[in-house]
Amino acid sequence: MTNRATTTGTAALLHQRLRQDIKEIVSKPYPGIDLRIQDSNALTTACLILTPEGEDALHLTIEFGPDYPLKPPNVTIQSRTFHPNVFQDYICINILKTDVDGLYTPAYTLKGICIQLLSFFASDTIEQIDYGGIQDLVVDRRQWQDEEAKYRSPKACAFHCMECGFGTERAMLAGKIDATNDAPARWREGLRAHAERISHHSATSSGALPIQPTNNQTQWRKLExxxxxxxxxxxxxxxxxxxxxxxxxxxxxxxxxxxxxxxxxxxLHCFTLRGGLHHLDLGVGVHVKYKAIQSEFDLLSRQAFDECHSFMNEVVVRLSGEAQKYDGEEESDRLYGIVRPKSSLKHASEKAMESYFHLFHLLLCVSIERPNVARDAQSMVENFIAYRRTKVDCPNLGYLLIAILISDIEVTEDFSKAIIREAVTRNVVWMLDGRGSNLPDLSFMETSNISEYRLQKTFEAGLTSYRLLMFLNLMRKVVRSVRTKKDPNTGESKTMSLVELRDHLFASRGAPPYGTATKLAAEVRKIQQVSSFPQFLANMGLASPPASVFTQFLRDTVHDSMKHGYSRWAISQEVALWARLQQEPNVERPERMAPQFMGGRMPTFFPNQPGGRRGRGR
Known part of the structure; x- marks a missing residue:
């Protein structure tokens, strides 16, 4: 149980974060946004006036709970407005939700939330969830408002706020109240007291020195x-x-x-408390669940980690997902004519690379403090090279590519080929079975030297796995390049020791090389465009063999999958031939082999499960 001292200290830090957020939005106002504090002492409630360009001002109320920013503020709207996602005073927006569909994170500042709300009410296109269909809908807001206006009038009930003066004085312009307005004195005094408090706090906490009066004897010095x-x-x-x-x-x-x-x-600051590295102990937030260690892109302070638990995704998987989402948004944008910032993929790449380097730096520190970690990594790579490559010997190929970062072994062409072969082999069961790509026809061993069908369908079935492999390999190459430095005396390249590399990253505070994010974003786009095995091999730095050689290679991986127990022959070759003829009528087959129809449910290709027919491939 958290003790009272920790709780009190955390509450003070959270309150300080709220004050920082308010200071930011007050000292650097954003057009169309006016925040009006109702209680300058408790800072529990505020009036928010949003003025979308060319439209009437809207009054909203923000309530800050004691656990802000760990949980989002409660935002309601009082002004009468027509909007597809506004229901009475409730605003349906993902940035204020923490459930499965929610997008809220403590990394959002109050100013960022307000800007999102302003955009929410100003956007002409509104995304809505179609619970009866299979995809979300895009609604034209103005067209929707015109239809609603036929039946309701937004002017029927104008809102007046006695706390901030909204709607009580026509002279209010751009969120500023004239000195002659009749807004409550309590609000004016509260705003003045809050402004003075912020000014005092800024002067005492920023480290600024008091300005001394100058005289004729002052000795001026140049900046240089x-x-x-x-x-x-x-x-x-x-x-x-x-x-x-x-x-x-x-x-x-x-x-x-x-x-x-x-x-x-x-x-380098905590994304929850906004404190910097000189005031808080920073680290990479992780969450362990279902045997998976997942990492967040943002830094988390020890104080915030003690109080909040976040669901975090593993770095490379997140980057792959962000890249796919980016591609999907581009397609949707072209369809609906939506314009979005073009830096989203670069931003995701930058955060992923920073997170990867932070984790790598932590791995280095652990490896040096506990030498057995480096020895285990070295042993894992050596065993893989020595043909101990099954799931028993190497349960996770991603771990292998990470282990090689702290080993003394260089990645060779043979090593890359071995990883690809094992990845394709492990993916066979997911390619064949109904729980995966549902391509049981690929268990039929055609007799042709080249099978374009097998080449393309096998790649498509394992696309997610191959993309992750390309992402991991890309990260490995970037991190590995940092370990290489030139000798200033001889000019020769030299590989840093783990201790040298750790100290180098300490000096740069774990930062990746300058310009890495931009280069990574370009490489991510290339990875998303890979659509065949030759392109995949080229991305992995390998030459593509003849189509006949690779066709046989893919057939061999099916046999290897059965041999290693990753999958089983669930249907006979005759049944597999029948399934294949439905997709490829001209497939070449052994002489006198006749297809055999199999009715009913297709048995599973996963091992140690009933229902298989134990058909053997040739």
């Missing part, structure tokens, strides 16, 4: 004469926009930002 430590303090005081302006104004700031990785260090 100041030590880096003092210049870094100046950088810490500047906001991000001001920092970029300073960098453009003087190369000294630009060089300082680059050499000390200032922007990167600012991004």
């Amino acid at each position: 004469d100041l030590p880096n430590d003092l210049l870094l303090d100046i950088c810490d005081f500047l906001g991000e926009e001001d920092l970029f302006i300073a960098a453009r104004a003087w190369n000294g700031f630009s060089n300082l930002i680059r050499d000390y990785d200032t922007i990167r260090n600012r991004e």
Whole structure:
């Protein structure tokens, strides 16, 4: 059970995060958004005025619970409006949900939530879930509003807020109340007190020095004469926009930002509490469930980790999923004419690569502190090379590609071919069985030298596995490249020891090489476009063999799958031939072999389950 001291300390940190969020939206306002605090002391409720461009202002109420931002704020709308996803005062938006369909995460700031809400009410196209169909619907908001307006009038019940003055004074413009307005004095005093509190908090917590009056005897010094430590303090005081302006104004700031990785260090903060590395112990948040260790893209502080439990996805699988989602959105956007930011895939790639490097850095630290970890990794790779490659010897091929990062063994062409063969073999049962791609006809061994049908269908059946393999291999190459450095004396390439590599990543705070995210995004797009085995092999750095050789290779993997016990011969060759003829009428077969119809339910190809016919392939 969490003790009272921890709970009190966490509550203080959460409250500080709320104050930071309010400070951000007040000090750097966003067009169309006006936040009005009702109680400057407790900070439990606020009025939010949203003004979509060219439309009437809307009044919403935000309630902050004691566990914000671990849980989303409660947002209701009081203004009368026509919107497909607004039901009385309830707003149906995923960013405020934490259930299966919810998208809320503590990484969202209050300003980010408000911007999403503004976009929600300003967007012309609205996505809605079609519970009776198989896909979501896209509704034209203005057309929907025109239809609703025929039966209801939004002006029938104008809303007046006695807390913030909304709707009580026509002179209010752009969210600012005129001094002569009749808004409640309590609101005006509360806003003034809150602004003063924020100003005082900013002055005492930002590290700014009080400004001293100048006189004629002041000794002015040039910026270039100041030590880096003092210049870094100046950088810490500047906001991000001001920092970029300073960098453009003087190369000294630009060089300082680059050499000390200032922007990167600012991004090293807890995504829940927003505290930086100098104030919180940061690490990579992980969640263990159903024998799987999953990792989140964002950094989590120890304090936040003690209080919240997040469901997190494994890095490479997440990146693969984001890439597929990106492709799907592009297709949908072209269909419906929707315009989205083009940096989403690059952003996902950047977060995935950073997360991968953080995890790799942790793996290095553990391997050095516990030498048996590195020895086990070395042994795993050596065993695989020595033909101990079954699921018993190597349960997870992804672990193998990670183990090689801390081993002394270089990836050779033969090693890559062996991984691909084992991956294809392990995928056979999912290719044949109804629980997978349901292609039992591929258990028939055709007699032709080349089978275009087998070449294409086998690839399509294992596309997800092959994409993950390409993603893992891509990550491996990037991380492995960091381990190689040039000797300044001889100019020769040298592989760093694990200790050298660990210290190198400590110096860069675990950051991947500059420009990696952009390059990774380009490679991710290439991976998504791979649609055949020759393209897959090329992506893995291998030459494609003749089609006849690869056809026989695929037939051999089916036999290997049966031999290793990954799958079984569920139907005879005659039954498999019948199934194959339904898809490929001209398939070549052994002489005198006649197809045999099999009615009823297809038996499973998974081993150790009843119902198989034990047909043997040739």
